[in-house]
Amino acid sequence: MDARGESEPTPMKNPTTTERKSDRELVATRTFNAPARIVFEAWTRPELLKRWWAPKSFGLTMISCEADVRVGGTYRLVFRHDAFPEPMAFFGRYIEVTPHSRLVWTNEEGDGGGQVTTVTFEEKGGKTLLVMHDLYPSKEALDAAIASGSTSGTGETFEQLDELLVTLGESVGRS
Amino acid sequence: MVQYSSAPLDASFAALSDATRRGVLEQLGRADASITDLAEKFHMTLTGMKKHVGVLEHAGLVTTEKVGRVRTCKLGLRRLEEETAWIERHRQLWASRFDELDKVVEELKRKEKVDGRKRRK
16 A cells, blocks of 8 residues: 555545436536546546546456547547456547536447537535536437346346337337 | 247237337337326227236336326336346446546545645755
8 A cells, every 4th residue: 555645534435326317318426535637637648547447346457548638539448348258449539628627528339329428527625526427319329228238138138128119119100 | 030938028029019009118208198198199999008008017018006097107117127227337337437536536646745745845
């Protein structure tokens, strides 16, 4: 362990919350015991981003991490989960970069139904409230993400059901 | 063709084999509705719609609740449980990420402090 200067208290883990805010929105929040400029830096320097984006405790291993964090710049994160042989790639483009307060990027790895992610950093009394907001293009896109993101047997089941519903739903006649 | 053997799935696929029932699920995905609403929407008798809803209910795709004289239908618990479980997994992933991010943030804070001290010398 690193020697800690002065008499800083051991940092407690702050809770993370997630919520489906609406048909098309997912929101996650977390407070960090640091000023916004520091938290922002950890999101925008690829060599720092790669250290936390694929947590070992979640069975993830980072393979490569590129992020050109400026408006129009692209990112590509490739990592692997212990349970799956194939690595997963997440990629897209930054569409807004406001130092220390706001990041917006697209998610283009899905089949056209990509969400737009907005992260805001709000500093208050030396702490930073981080809010991550995913906006999906439609209710169906978020439902599909939920269905395909499931790793359990039931998840696959519902993925199949959802696919059926989507394909068949389009052909339902409303006479 | 893929073979599905489990009984709940059979019920699901049987339920989904009918265009009206697929339409009802699609409709309930947008908003809860009473059997009367659904019957009107699909130009059907109340009895006919009750039968369809019964099949969907049996498959766990729809739940119904009677309040007063109105029976309200909504998407089934299986769908909702699936969503809740997914959101919880999503939370766990981000909680793990943020715990790692804490370590990076603490390191940056210490560095800033040290650099600040050096600069003052």
